[in-house]
Amino acid sequence: MATRKLLYHFNRPPHGTVFNTEGMRASVGAVAGIDEHEVTILFQADGVYYGLKDVDRSENKGYEVTLKKFGVKNYVVDEDLKARGISEDELADDMTVISRADAFKLYQDAEFILDW
16 A cells, blocks of 8 residues: 555644544554554644643653654644744744644645544
């Protein structure tokens, strides 16, 4: 089977649900499977809180290590950060800030979009 571009879209806060953990686990399955899909992770809306330095991401540490090994990038939408009063200085080092227009391009390029 051919490699496909997958966009994992996280728009919920990282607390109170299992969405972030399950989304990370699913993204690892996509990159580590036989088909080796190209995975991109995008945090929008309240999902941007996952990118903060002080958020407890220990539950996902193993997933994050694997995703990094496969070159998966984490993107955070700038306009959603600003709407929540979050500066780029408050983000973890593994987050890349992009504009909403660039996020739209990720949507256009993706063959499958998975919302978490």
